Amino acid sequence: xxxxxxxxxxxxxxxxxxxxxxxxxxxxxxxxxxxxxxxxxxxxxxxxxxxxxxxxxxxxxxxxxxxxxxxxxxxxxxxxxxxxxxxxxxxxxxxxxxxxxxxxxxxxxxxxxxxxxxxxxxxxxxxxxxxxxxxxxxxxxxxxxxxxxxxxxxxxxxxxxx
Numbered sequence: 421x422x423x424x425x426x427x428x429x430x431x432x433x434x435x436x437x438x439x440x441x442x443x444x445x446x447x448x449x450x451x452x453x454x455x456x457x458x459x460x461x462x463x464x465x466x467x468x469x470x471x472x473x474x475x476x477x478x479x480x481x482x483x484x485x486x487x488x489x490x491x492x493x494x495x496x497x498x499x500x501x502x503x504x505x506x507x508x509x510x511x512x513x514x515x516x517x518x519x520x521x522x523x524x525x526x527x528x529x530x531x532x533x534x535x536x537x538x539x540x541x542x543x544x545x546x547x548x549x550x551x552x553x554x555x556x557x558x559x560x561x562x563x564x565x566x567x568x569x570x571x572x573x574x575x576x577x578x579x580x581x582x
Contacts, residue, residue: 425518425550426572429475435570443472445514449502456490479520479547488545495519512558520547
């Protein structure tokens with residue numbers, strides 16, 4: 421890992437309560453919204469499935485998809501948990517930002533596909549992530565908007581707004 425990012429396992433060790441809440445929030449739905457950067461620097465949003473396995477936060481996608489090309493060119497990403505239908509958002513809103521690193525190691529890909537059903541294990545892109553920020557936003561007591569922000573090397577900062 422670089423000094424600017426960290427693994428899901430390191431985040432979980434540093435902030436287990438927030439990590440569990442965020443992971444549970446992502447588990448509520450299959451598809452989430454990924455933001456990447458196009459070649460011209462403008463944002464692109466795409467649907468995506470994510471996995472938390474073996475202490476990592478994984479992104480998998482079809483080969484040569486635009487989002488995969490974006491990440492190979494510029495690994496920065498942000499992903500927001502699917503808010504669900506209506507105003508349910510149980511557990512609040514969760515977002516993860518970082519860098520997505522293309523996995524080319526056959527053994528790592530094989531371990532992943534042993535745990536995750538992939539339509540064509542030989543034809544997909546797998547990215548391991550380095551986290552640079554995790555954010556949770558929720559409403560407390562129908563009165564406060566609470567924003568929790570974690571970045572590597574520091575504690576969770578909590579801000580309340582009325």
